Amino acid sequence: MRLVAMDTSSSWLSVAVADDTTVLASLNEQTNLQHGTVLIPRIQQLLSEHSISLDSIEGLVVGMGPGSYTGLRIGVTAAKMWAISKSLPLYEVSSLALMAASISNPKVDAAIIPLMDARRLSAYIGYYHYAQGKLVAVEPDCHQDWQEWVVTHHSVLEQYQTIYLVGEAIEPFADILREQLSQVEIVVQMAYPKTDVALELIQEPVADVHVLAPNYTQVTLAEREWAEKKEQLHDDEMVQTTVQ
Template sequence: MKILGIDTSTVACSVSLLNNEQLISKFELQPRKQAQLILPLIDQILKESSLKLSELDAIAVTVGPGSFVGLRIGISIAQGLAFAYSLPVIPVSTLATMAQGAYRQYQAKCTIVALDAHMEEIYLGVYEIKHHLAIAIQPDQLCLPSKVRIQNAPWFVVGDAWNVYHTDLLSSINPQQMVADFYPHAQDLLTLAKEAYLANNMLAVENLQPNYLRGTEAWRT
């Protein structure tokens, strides 16, 4: 099983490659530089693994919600490579990827992911770990931070919205632990993508679409 994972859905940028049992990852936190970084990172990781793009079985990519520009970069790269080498694609939620990362790094089994969506709204994901995988308790959503209502649990919370809308979010949620400066990582994307690959939950590249959770006409230029 050889899967390339790409994430540019936030201010971070990462690439991971699963080559059977070997996993190689690269991560950069350089806002607004994803377009310059992503292809060199892919080239570097392929060289380190001595693999060619033509030897891949699939390409996985975070499809949102997240940064409009960042999502377009990652999805465009995934589409271009998949078209060129006739590969299937595996779309994965940005918020699920972050919940999976919280489990990997902090053993968090109940995670609320909240990203600043601007316009005084947030992207909200609520996840629990089952069989070592992040599973959505409810669909990812766009909402007002003041309207979040979630049943009490030992929540681990991540994402920049916890800094931006701290007062509103904490009025209804009492987290056990908070890591606001937390970003998706392609390593965790591949954990979820591997299960999708084994279950044959893949798409033809022409069916790959971003999940903005907001109409594109609402985005500020």
């Protein structure tokens, strides 16, 4: 099956085209959250540059977050519109899982913790490990104060010999983890959600694309109302724009 995968949960835009387990083309670009203006043109560019016809696309994959409220609205809206208009299956993946999957040859029985900075040392946090060769979520992705998360998970985390901390500009988070878990090897790796690993993570297609919503984790009502007003124009533009 030929799939287009996209993620707009961070300041990076990631798009990939793959046949089964073979990545045919990929694009990763720092857009500073300008996904509303670049997502569709970049998909069209990627398909054109690699002579991939739109009609050959048989399904879509979208990063569901958590992450940027603005970015997620744009990416998920675009994927839903495309899937509905072309009657394509749509698969969802965790954006944090995309980051966790970037670890190459992790040590056996290691924990993988992808992070996205949510300001003031709070973060979007994932907790993963590999079981029987597959990346598995130990618990659902969340949004929490990092210090509190480390304290509440201390007894579990101290049992690992190695913990991979994955993300961008996360040294302050790593310092807190090292202070709490001095006997554990903490390996910091720079990463953002890259869709060229998305095929490793997809399961069943979304049953009802129309009701699909991003995983915002914790967003207050005031934050959501403010963001919805601010991003309505972007959504309107996205609704009027399709990949051609």
